[in-house]
Amino acid sequence: MLKCQIPNFKSLEVDKLVFDYNGTLACDGQPIESVKEKLNQLAEKFEVYILTADTFGTVENEFKDIEAEIIIIDSNDGSKAKQKFIRQLGSQTVIAVGNGSNDRLMLDEAGLGILVIGSEGASTRSLLESDLLINNINDVLDTILNPQRLVASLRE
Structure with a gap:
């Protein structure tokens, strides 16, 4: 769990991490270097x-050894x-991470929404909701x- 007070922003009590896959954790369907190791490290706390x-x-083959639940969603x-999904988890207890336009509502809904640029770039619409x-x-x-680092970046 992550607990931190970000001055003049919000108090976070987060125990769930939700990631988009392609463009966020992977590029062209292949995991980005070091991601698997760090996800397993985070899975000890979240x-x-x-x-x-x-x-x-x-995704299922590439992340079979990762302590994460994989949720396949309808692309339409x-x-x-x-x-x-974020709402069902309890929005304020979630950090959501994504890059695409289809991550916009997830980033806005989460207690903390992080937009990652990565090699695929990032949606401007999602940027405005993160x-x-x-x-x-x-x-x-x-x-x-x-x-x-969150405190340093987000405090006002």
Whole structure:
């Protein structure tokens, strides 16, 4: 669990992490280097979920050794499915991480929404709904592992 008070922003009590897959944890269906190791490290403190339409059909095989629950969603209405999933978990107890336009509602719904740019880029619409923008997924994972970085970036 992560507990931290971010001055003039909010108090976080988060025990769940929700990640988009393609463009966030993976590029072209292949996991980004170091992601698996860091996800397992985070799974010691958080419930970890991966939400994906699994465009390339690789997530279950690539992440079979990861302590995360993989949720395959309908690609036709992914944005609303992701938002609904965050609500079911308890929005304020979730950090959501994504990059695409279909992550927009999820990032807005979560207690903390992090947009990752990554090699695929990031949706401007999702940027406007997120709380924090970070260059790549490894920096996102390191920030969650070192929550004082959240305080430094988000305090007013």
